[in-house]
Amino acid sequence: MKKLWKGNEAIAEAAVAAGCRYFFGYPITPQNEIPEYLSWRLPEVGGAFIQAESEVSAINMVYGAAGAGARAMTSSSSPGVSLKQEGISYIAGAELPCVIVNMMRSGPGLGGIQPAQGDYFQATKGGGHGDYHPIVYAPSSIQEFVDITYNAFDVADKYRCPVMIIGDGMLGQMMEPAEIPPMRDLKDLPNKDDWAAYGHSDGRQRLINSIRIEADDLEQFCNRLFEKYKVIAQNETRSEEYLTEDAEYIFVAYGSVARICKAAVVELRAHGIKAGLIRPITLYPYPSDVIAKRAKSAQVKKFITVEMSMGQMVEDVRLAVNGLKPVEFYGRCGGNVMMPADLVKYVKEGK
């Protein structure tokens, strides 16, 4: 049954339904409803919540809980996610499954608390030190928040990878009707006995570790990790195309900005301009093939990447288009949000 859910609380309940029983977090706007909700909800279902002393500590608690075999999560917003990066690198290095939510606010520095998408580089290119990527999802509605969160724990377990879900202050705070999927039976979750360190008495040590001091060992590990990323790219890359079949002007946008672009596409088409939208749902792996395919279409005149940043994803769009068509950028930042009319005007004037 659909209910009216606030974005942050919908993520929290979807995580519980997915079998997440441990959450560790630290207050920061605009994601506070996630820890607030889970602080009372998790004990109800036999789980636990710790308000950690810092973001650094919270992500290391995730390392501990995930290492012990549990479905664990943390959430934060941009400055707090910066603090988590060391821990995310360790989680990637130790091949632990977990989910990290970033309700992005504007930066750099303390920045502002209004919506932004300035953490794209940090989220998709690794963020912390060393060679790794989290799998990154960018939902654009509350129902999609729910579905992706519910699925994210499965994906994390399947590949033993950190999964990051990025939204923004707007998506986290707004309310929409959404349906939470059925509560998972913990007995049906993947068996992690082979590697999880929860105190075995079978004489074989389980070790949660990311140190590989021998160069060859570490290189071999990185090769294996990146082989895994290839499989993830094959199986998990997701995107949505909206009216791109005959489009001459294609917006590329994710998250809340994609919804604004959709409205602009409708408006442009009402004016007889054939616009369309490619909406990456996974930001890593990136749906480059979908963009590349459209770049080869004769009728496509240009791509317009729209972001609430100074232009970050636009680099991946350019890589995918690979010079076949012009790639332009339209951005607002600082917490400002573009209106569909701004995009309509931009396309009309640039025609």
Place this chain on the structure above:
Amino acid sequence: MKIVADKPKMLTDTPLHYCPGCTHGIVHRLIAEVLEELGKVDNAIGVCPVGCSVFAYNYFNCDMYEAAHGRAPAVASAVRRVVNPDNIIFTYQGDGDLASIGMAETVHACMRGENITIIFINNGIYGMTGGQMAPTTMPGEKATTCIYGRDPKVNGNPVHMCEMLATLTGPAYIERVSCYDVAHVLKAKKAIKKAFQVQMDKKGLSFIEVVANCPTNYHMTPLESMNFVKEKGCTFYPLGVFKDITKEDK
């Protein structure tokens, strides 16, 4: 042939990488002996730090975590909530790990009164990285980042962890020991045993500080370093029990 002394079951056959004369090996053995005596070898979980004991997981054969620098108490706090309450959880940390980069994690795990045991090796120097000043380097003591000796006016003051943590409500048992001679090794063993007993009784956090040596970075022979610990270390960091709620209970 009769075996009169043997290696504890909890220790692996991997040769220790520690420098000759370092007391890490002694403390590892004490932990293993104590857990064996308490019948907890089969369900212990250890969290090792970044520092000289970064490879401690090679020596203990129980399930282990290698934590990021300073974060062992945070990792252990989360593990505590996931695993069976009867599992013994310990962290093993040096002074840079526990009292510098991990100070917040240490203090907050103690504030929460986590039912875990923290073994703190305090030799007043960064051993693994080559002898830099630690949060517990004593005034006047030389290190590669205070080559004329620690000057509190320039380098700040060292911290007495047991005394500080004893001001908190959370911890159940706090004791400082040393291993510079046989009598003190035996006392240290008693303290570690009590610490694990406190955890088994679900009384909360137990914290054992071991005033330790670092012959390599002190530029001393093992014996000289032991004398240094005895005369200087244990004077500046007095041994004893700083908190014991089991006594308060009686």
